[in-house]
Amino acid sequence: MPELPEVETIRRQTEKYLKGQIVSDIKIFNSKSFTGDLKSTTNQKITGVKRYGKMLVINLENDYCLGIHLKMSGQLIYQKTREYKDKHTRVIIEFKSGDVLIFNDQRKFGWIRVFNKTDIKELSYVKNLGPEPWDIKDSDFFNKLQKKNKPIKTVLTDQDVISGVGNIYANDALWEAGINPRRSAKSLSKKEAMRLREVLMKVLEEGIRLGGSTGKDKKYIDFEGNSGRYLEKSRVYERDKQRCRRNDGGIINKIKIGGRGTYYCPVCQK
Numbered sequence: 001m002p003e004l005p006e007v008e009t010i011r012r013q014t015e016k017y018l019k020g021q022i023v024s025d026i027k028i029f030n031s032k033s034f035t036g037d038l039k040s041t042t043n044q045k046i047t048g049v050k051r052y053g054k055m056l057v058i059n060l061e062n063d064y065c066l067g068i069h070l071k072m073s074g075q076l077i078y079q080k081t082r083e084y085k086d087k088h089t090r091v092i093i094e095f096k097s098g099d100v101l102i103f104n105d106q107r108k109f110g111w112i113r114v115f116n117k118t119d120i121k122e123l124s125y126v127k128n129l130g131p132e133p134w135d136i137k138d139s140d141f142f143n144k145l146q147k148k149n150k151p152i153k154t155v156l157t158d159q160d161v162i163s164g165v166g167n168i169y170a171n172d173a174l175w176e177a178g179i180n181p182r183r184s185a186k187s188l189s190k191k192e193a194m195r196l197r198e199v200l201m202k203v204l205e206e207g208i209r210l211g212g213s214t215g216k217d218k219k220y221i222d223f224e225g226n227s228g229r230y231l232e233k234s235r236v237y238e239r240d241k242q243r244c245r246r247n248d249g250g251i252i253n254k255i256k257i258g259g260r261g262t263y264y265c266p267v268c269q270k
């Protein structure tokens, strides 16, 4: 599933390629993948692309915008040709320039919706988003953790404390901070919480810089059709039975916390 760095990578590329393009037509191949009034999008120029959590919002010059959620397996691909379509193509947005934006989605949980711009901030999805690690003060982060008696790993991926941290980057940030993923969130000292917020930003920024993470399922590819390279550098994620990158004699252990694969080094994560 795409996490924040993957969606942010796509947002930056979408903005680079689509800003200024004029929508000429939208072709829908699966009715559940697109909802909203097509007429409010045609002949509209794209003015920018925003991100709310993992939802992308393509702003049009009128009162409307296109919200896009990739969910489990959605992909946005940009092409200079109209020939492209495969068996997972659900929607194709065509532009006056001849370029197209293709929405592929194998599992069909993703969607594109036409929204009125003023409605976006009222969506419960947007209202319930917690701040991202960049947007929260150390003291607020620490106070939020103090109220949680669940494993820190689970709390990091709960979107109500901070948003944007999925399984891959939560695992790696805890290794970077030297914190055992099983510890309860409220057991962290203020110093540990500060360090954790700092390394969360570090691994997420690295994820964005490396174009995100593409797992073995190859589901995530970016806008230009490239795989993300983050997993080649992951600290602990999917590195079970391998040596800790700190060369401390630890072997990366894989356990389950809250049903999710959790990786850690028993030597340096206390």
Ligand SMILES: [Zn+2]
Binding pocket: 244, 245, 246, 247, 248, 250, 265, 266, 267, 268, 269
């Ligand atoms: Zn270690």
